[in-house]
Amino acid sequence: MKHTISVLVEDEAGVLTRIAGLFARRGFNIESLAVGPAEQSGISRITMVVPGDDDTIEQLTKQLHKLINVIKVTDITKIPCVERELMLVKVSANSSNRSEVLQIVQIFRAKVVDISDDSLILEVVGDPGKMVAIISMLSKFGIKEIARTGKVALVRESGVNTEYLKSLQVKV
Structure with a gap:
Protein backbone atom coordinates (compact mmCIF):
# COMPACT_ATOMS: atom_id res chain seq x y z
CA MET A 1 0.00 0.00 0.00
CA LYS A 2 1.17 3.53 -0.71
CA HIS A 3 1.26 5.88 2.27
CA THR A 4 1.24 9.68 2.22
CA ILE A 5 3.42 11.14 4.96
CA SER A 6 3.42 14.82 5.90
CA VAL A 7 6.50 16.08 7.76
CA LEU A 8 7.00 19.55 9.23
CA VAL A 9 10.68 20.45 9.57
CA GLU A 10 12.81 23.41 10.51
CA ASP A 11 14.00 25.08 7.32
CA GLU A 12 17.69 24.23 7.77
CA ALA A 13 20.38 23.02 5.39
CA GLY A 14 20.71 19.22 5.28
CA VAL A 15 17.26 18.29 6.65
CA LEU A 16 16.08 16.74 3.39
CA THR A 17 19.38 14.86 3.05
CA ARG A 18 18.96 13.33 6.52
CA ILE A 19 15.39 12.27 5.75
CA ALA A 20 16.32 10.78 2.37
CA GLY A 21 19.29 9.03 4.02
CA LEU A 22 16.99 7.46 6.61
CA PHE A 23 14.84 5.99 3.84
CA ALA A 24 17.85 4.85 1.80
CA ARG A 25 19.49 3.09 4.78
CA ARG A 26 16.31 1.10 5.32
CA GLY A 27 15.93 0.26 1.62
CA PHE A 28 12.77 2.31 1.05
CA ASN A 29 11.92 4.15 -2.11
CA ILE A 30 10.25 7.55 -1.97
CA GLU A 31 7.84 7.49 -4.93
CA SER A 32 6.86 11.14 -4.69
CA LEU A 33 8.43 14.05 -2.84
CA ALA A 34 7.31 17.67 -2.57
CA VAL A 35 8.99 20.26 -0.35
CA GLY A 36 8.08 23.88 0.23
CA PRO A 37 7.57 26.59 2.82
CA ALA A 38 4.80 25.93 5.34
CA GLU A 39 2.42 28.43 6.93
CA GLN A 40 4.99 29.58 9.51
CA SER A 41 8.26 31.31 8.61
CA GLY A 42 11.28 29.05 9.01
CA ILE A 43 9.22 25.85 8.70
CA SER A 44 8.93 23.63 5.61
CA ARG A 45 6.40 20.94 4.77
CA ILE A 46 7.59 17.74 3.13
CA THR A 47 4.96 15.50 1.56
CA MET A 48 6.12 12.01 0.62
CA VAL A 49 4.45 9.00 -0.96
CA VAL A 50 6.09 5.80 0.27
CA PRO A 51 5.14 2.16 -0.39
CA GLY A 52 4.90 -0.14 2.63
CA ASP A 53 2.61 -1.87 5.08
CA ASP A 54 1.17 -0.12 8.14
CA ASP A 55 3.71 -1.56 10.60
CA THR A 56 6.70 -0.60 8.45
CA ILE A 57 5.41 2.93 7.92
CA GLU A 58 4.79 3.28 11.66
CA GLN A 59 8.43 2.34 12.30
CA LEU A 60 9.59 4.86 9.68
CA THR A 61 7.53 7.65 11.26
CA LYS A 62 9.04 6.85 14.66
CA GLN A 63 12.52 7.05 13.12
CA LEU A 64 11.65 10.35 11.43
CA HIS A 65 10.58 11.80 14.81
CA LYS A 66 14.09 11.12 16.13
CA LEU A 67 15.81 13.20 13.44
CA ILE A 68 17.13 16.64 14.27
CA ASN A 69 14.98 19.49 12.89
CA VAL A 70 11.86 17.31 12.48
CA ILE A 71 8.90 18.95 14.21
CA LYS A 72 5.91 16.77 13.32
CA VAL A 73 5.33 13.58 11.31
CA THR A 74 1.85 12.46 10.26
CA ASP A 75 0.76 9.50 8.13
CA ILE A 76 -2.24 11.11 6.41
CA THR A 77 -3.08 8.13 4.21
CA LYS A 78 -6.35 7.27 5.94
CA ILE A 79 -7.28 10.83 6.95
CA PRO A 80 -9.57 12.88 4.68
CA CYS A 81 -7.25 15.18 2.70
CA VAL A 82 -7.11 17.47 -0.27
CA GLU A 83 -4.43 16.08 -2.61
CA ARG A 84 -3.07 17.72 -5.74
CA GLU A 85 -0.31 17.30 -8.30
CA LEU A 86 0.86 19.46 -11.16
CA MET A 87 1.88 17.94 -14.48
CA LEU A 88 3.18 19.42 -17.69
CA VAL A 89 2.74 17.10 -20.66
CA LYS A 90 3.91 17.65 -24.23
CA VAL A 91 1.64 15.78 -26.60
CA SER A 92 1.75 15.39 -30.38
CA ALA A 93 -1.05 17.41 -31.91
CA ASN A 94 -1.08 18.16 -35.61
CA SER A 95 -3.86 19.71 -37.68
CA SER A 96 -5.63 16.36 -38.13
CA ASN A 97 -5.94 15.47 -34.43
CA ARG A 98 -5.63 18.81 -32.60
CA SER A 99 -9.38 19.30 -32.12
CA GLU A 100 -9.68 15.85 -30.52
CA ASP A 114 2.32 26.28 -25.38
CA ILE A 115 1.47 25.46 -28.95
CA SER A 116 3.48 24.60 -32.06
CA ASP A 117 2.68 23.13 -35.47
CA ASP A 118 3.03 19.56 -34.24
CA SER A 119 2.55 19.63 -30.44
CA LEU A 120 0.86 21.16 -27.41
CA ILE A 121 2.14 21.56 -23.87
CA LEU A 122 -0.63 21.08 -21.33
CA GLU A 123 -0.80 22.04 -17.66
CA VAL A 124 -2.86 19.59 -15.62
CA VAL A 125 -3.68 20.09 -11.93
CA GLY A 126 -5.59 17.57 -9.86
CA ASP A 127 -5.46 14.42 -7.82
CA PRO A 128 -3.10 11.62 -8.88
CA GLY A 129 -5.98 9.66 -10.43
CA LYS A 130 -6.69 12.51 -12.81
CA MET A 131 -3.06 12.44 -13.96
CA VAL A 132 -3.25 8.74 -14.78
CA ALA A 133 -6.56 9.20 -16.60
CA ILE A 134 -5.45 12.06 -18.85
CA ILE A 135 -2.16 10.33 -19.68
CA SER A 136 -4.17 7.28 -20.69
CA MET A 137 -6.41 9.36 -22.95
CA LEU A 138 -3.54 11.30 -24.54
CA SER A 139 -1.19 8.36 -25.09
CA LYS A 140 -2.83 7.43 -28.39
CA PHE A 141 -1.66 10.77 -29.84
CA GLY A 142 1.91 10.30 -28.66
CA ILE A 143 3.29 11.79 -25.49
CA LYS A 144 6.65 13.44 -26.12
CA GLU A 145 7.56 14.53 -22.56
CA ILE A 146 6.11 14.60 -19.04
CA ALA A 147 7.18 16.56 -15.95
CA ARG A 148 5.28 16.01 -12.69
CA THR A 149 5.53 17.47 -9.25
CA GLY A 150 5.17 15.28 -6.21
CA LYS A 151 1.84 15.05 -4.46
CA VAL A 152 1.00 17.85 -2.03
CA ALA A 153 -1.72 17.28 0.56
CA LEU A 154 -3.42 18.98 3.48
CA VAL A 155 -5.77 17.36 5.99
CA ARG A 156 -9.37 18.51 5.64
CA GLU A 157 -10.46 20.47 8.72
CA SER A 158 -14.05 19.51 7.93
CA GLY A 159 -13.14 15.83 8.19
CA VAL A 160 -15.31 15.17 5.13
CA ASN A 161 -14.11 12.14 3.19
CA THR A 162 -14.76 13.01 -0.46
CA GLU A 163 -13.85 9.49 -1.61
CA TYR A 164 -16.69 8.18 0.56
CA LEU A 165 -19.05 10.83 -0.83
CA LYS A 166 -18.09 9.88 -4.40
CA SER A 167 -18.95 6.25 -3.68
CA LEU A 168 -22.40 7.31 -2.44
CA GLN A 169 -23.05 9.34 -5.60
CA VAL A 170 -22.21 6.35 -7.78
CA LYS A 171 -24.74 4.15 -5.95
CA VAL A 172 -27.60 6.66 -6.27
Whole structure:
Protein backbone atom coordinates (compact mmCIF):
# COMPACT_ATOMS: atom_id res chain seq x y z
CA MET A 1 0.00 0.00 0.00
CA LYS A 2 1.17 3.53 -0.71
CA HIS A 3 1.26 5.88 2.27
CA THR A 4 1.24 9.68 2.22
CA ILE A 5 3.42 11.14 4.96
CA SER A 6 3.42 14.82 5.90
CA VAL A 7 6.50 16.08 7.76
CA LEU A 8 7.00 19.55 9.23
CA VAL A 9 10.68 20.45 9.57
CA GLU A 10 12.81 23.41 10.51
CA ASP A 11 14.00 25.08 7.32
CA GLU A 12 17.69 24.23 7.77
CA ALA A 13 20.38 23.02 5.39
CA GLY A 14 20.71 19.22 5.28
CA VAL A 15 17.26 18.29 6.65
CA LEU A 16 16.08 16.74 3.39
CA THR A 17 19.38 14.86 3.05
CA ARG A 18 18.96 13.33 6.52
CA ILE A 19 15.39 12.27 5.75
CA ALA A 20 16.32 10.78 2.37
CA GLY A 21 19.29 9.03 4.02
CA LEU A 22 16.99 7.46 6.61
CA PHE A 23 14.84 5.99 3.84
CA ALA A 24 17.85 4.85 1.80
CA ARG A 25 19.49 3.09 4.78
CA ARG A 26 16.31 1.10 5.32
CA GLY A 27 15.93 0.26 1.62
CA PHE A 28 12.77 2.31 1.05
CA ASN A 29 11.92 4.15 -2.11
CA ILE A 30 10.25 7.55 -1.97
CA GLU A 31 7.84 7.49 -4.93
CA SER A 32 6.86 11.14 -4.69
CA LEU A 33 8.43 14.05 -2.84
CA ALA A 34 7.31 17.67 -2.57
CA VAL A 35 8.99 20.26 -0.35
CA GLY A 36 8.08 23.88 0.23
CA PRO A 37 7.57 26.59 2.82
CA ALA A 38 4.80 25.93 5.34
CA GLU A 39 2.42 28.43 6.93
CA GLN A 40 4.99 29.58 9.51
CA SER A 41 8.26 31.31 8.61
CA GLY A 42 11.28 29.05 9.01
CA ILE A 43 9.22 25.85 8.70
CA SER A 44 8.93 23.63 5.61
CA ARG A 45 6.40 20.94 4.77
CA ILE A 46 7.59 17.74 3.13
CA THR A 47 4.96 15.50 1.56
CA MET A 48 6.12 12.01 0.62
CA VAL A 49 4.45 9.00 -0.96
CA VAL A 50 6.09 5.80 0.27
CA PRO A 51 5.14 2.16 -0.39
CA GLY A 52 4.90 -0.14 2.63
CA ASP A 53 2.61 -1.87 5.08
CA ASP A 54 1.17 -0.12 8.14
CA ASP A 55 3.71 -1.56 10.60
CA THR A 56 6.70 -0.60 8.45
CA ILE A 57 5.41 2.93 7.92
CA GLU A 58 4.79 3.28 11.66
CA GLN A 59 8.43 2.34 12.30
CA LEU A 60 9.59 4.86 9.68
CA THR A 61 7.53 7.65 11.26
CA LYS A 62 9.04 6.85 14.66
CA GLN A 63 12.52 7.05 13.12
CA LEU A 64 11.65 10.35 11.43
CA HIS A 65 10.58 11.80 14.81
CA LYS A 66 14.09 11.12 16.13
CA LEU A 67 15.81 13.20 13.44
CA ILE A 68 17.13 16.64 14.27
CA ASN A 69 14.98 19.49 12.89
CA VAL A 70 11.86 17.31 12.48
CA ILE A 71 8.90 18.95 14.21
CA LYS A 72 5.91 16.77 13.32
CA VAL A 73 5.33 13.58 11.31
CA THR A 74 1.85 12.46 10.26
CA ASP A 75 0.76 9.50 8.13
CA ILE A 76 -2.24 11.11 6.41
CA THR A 77 -3.08 8.13 4.21
CA LYS A 78 -6.35 7.27 5.94
CA ILE A 79 -7.28 10.83 6.95
CA PRO A 80 -9.57 12.88 4.68
CA CYS A 81 -7.25 15.18 2.70
CA VAL A 82 -7.11 17.47 -0.27
CA GLU A 83 -4.43 16.08 -2.61
CA ARG A 84 -3.07 17.72 -5.74
CA GLU A 85 -0.31 17.30 -8.30
CA LEU A 86 0.86 19.46 -11.16
CA MET A 87 1.88 17.94 -14.48
CA LEU A 88 3.18 19.42 -17.69
CA VAL A 89 2.74 17.10 -20.66
CA LYS A 90 3.91 17.65 -24.23
CA VAL A 91 1.64 15.78 -26.60
CA SER A 92 1.75 15.39 -30.38
CA ALA A 93 -1.05 17.41 -31.91
CA ASN A 94 -1.08 18.16 -35.61
CA SER A 95 -3.86 19.71 -37.68
CA SER A 96 -5.63 16.36 -38.13
CA ASN A 97 -5.94 15.47 -34.43
CA ARG A 98 -5.63 18.81 -32.60
CA SER A 99 -9.38 19.30 -32.12
CA GLU A 100 -9.68 15.85 -30.52
CA VAL A 101 -6.78 16.63 -28.16
CA LEU A 102 -8.39 19.96 -27.26
CA GLN A 103 -11.66 18.20 -26.40
CA ILE A 104 -9.78 16.00 -23.93
CA VAL A 105 -8.08 19.11 -22.53
CA GLN A 106 -11.51 20.66 -21.91
CA ILE A 107 -12.95 17.55 -20.28
CA PHE A 108 -10.05 17.35 -17.82
CA ARG A 109 -10.01 21.12 -17.21
CA ALA A 110 -6.39 21.30 -18.29
CA LYS A 111 -4.76 24.36 -19.85
CA VAL A 112 -2.80 24.72 -23.06
CA VAL A 113 0.37 26.63 -22.11
CA ASP A 114 2.32 26.28 -25.38
CA ILE A 115 1.47 25.46 -28.95
CA SER A 116 3.48 24.60 -32.06
CA ASP A 117 2.68 23.13 -35.47
CA ASP A 118 3.03 19.56 -34.24
CA SER A 119 2.55 19.63 -30.44
CA LEU A 120 0.86 21.16 -27.41
CA ILE A 121 2.14 21.56 -23.87
CA LEU A 122 -0.63 21.08 -21.33
CA GLU A 123 -0.80 22.04 -17.66
CA VAL A 124 -2.86 19.59 -15.62
CA VAL A 125 -3.68 20.09 -11.93
CA GLY A 126 -5.59 17.57 -9.86
CA ASP A 127 -5.46 14.42 -7.82
CA PRO A 128 -3.10 11.62 -8.88
CA GLY A 129 -5.98 9.66 -10.43
CA LYS A 130 -6.69 12.51 -12.81
CA MET A 131 -3.06 12.44 -13.96
CA VAL A 132 -3.25 8.74 -14.78
CA ALA A 133 -6.56 9.20 -16.60
CA ILE A 134 -5.45 12.06 -18.85
CA ILE A 135 -2.16 10.33 -19.68
CA SER A 136 -4.17 7.28 -20.69
CA MET A 137 -6.41 9.36 -22.95
CA LEU A 138 -3.54 11.30 -24.54
CA SER A 139 -1.19 8.36 -25.09
CA LYS A 140 -2.83 7.43 -28.39
CA PHE A 141 -1.66 10.77 -29.84
CA GLY A 142 1.91 10.30 -28.66
CA ILE A 143 3.29 11.79 -25.49
CA LYS A 144 6.65 13.44 -26.12
CA GLU A 145 7.56 14.53 -22.56
CA ILE A 146 6.11 14.60 -19.04
CA ALA A 147 7.18 16.56 -15.95
CA ARG A 148 5.28 16.01 -12.69
CA THR A 149 5.53 17.47 -9.25
CA GLY A 150 5.17 15.28 -6.21
CA LYS A 151 1.84 15.05 -4.46
CA VAL A 152 1.00 17.85 -2.03
CA ALA A 153 -1.72 17.28 0.56
CA LEU A 154 -3.42 18.98 3.48
CA VAL A 155 -5.77 17.36 5.99
CA ARG A 156 -9.37 18.51 5.64
CA GLU A 157 -10.46 20.47 8.72
CA SER A 158 -14.05 19.51 7.93
CA GLY A 159 -13.14 15.83 8.19
CA VAL A 160 -15.31 15.17 5.13
CA ASN A 161 -14.11 12.14 3.19
CA THR A 162 -14.76 13.01 -0.46
CA GLU A 163 -13.85 9.49 -1.61
CA TYR A 164 -16.69 8.18 0.56
CA LEU A 165 -19.05 10.83 -0.83
CA LYS A 166 -18.09 9.88 -4.40
CA SER A 167 -18.95 6.25 -3.68
CA LEU A 168 -22.40 7.31 -2.44
CA GLN A 169 -23.05 9.34 -5.60
CA VAL A 170 -22.21 6.35 -7.78
CA LYS A 171 -24.74 4.15 -5.95
CA VAL A 172 -27.60 6.66 -6.27
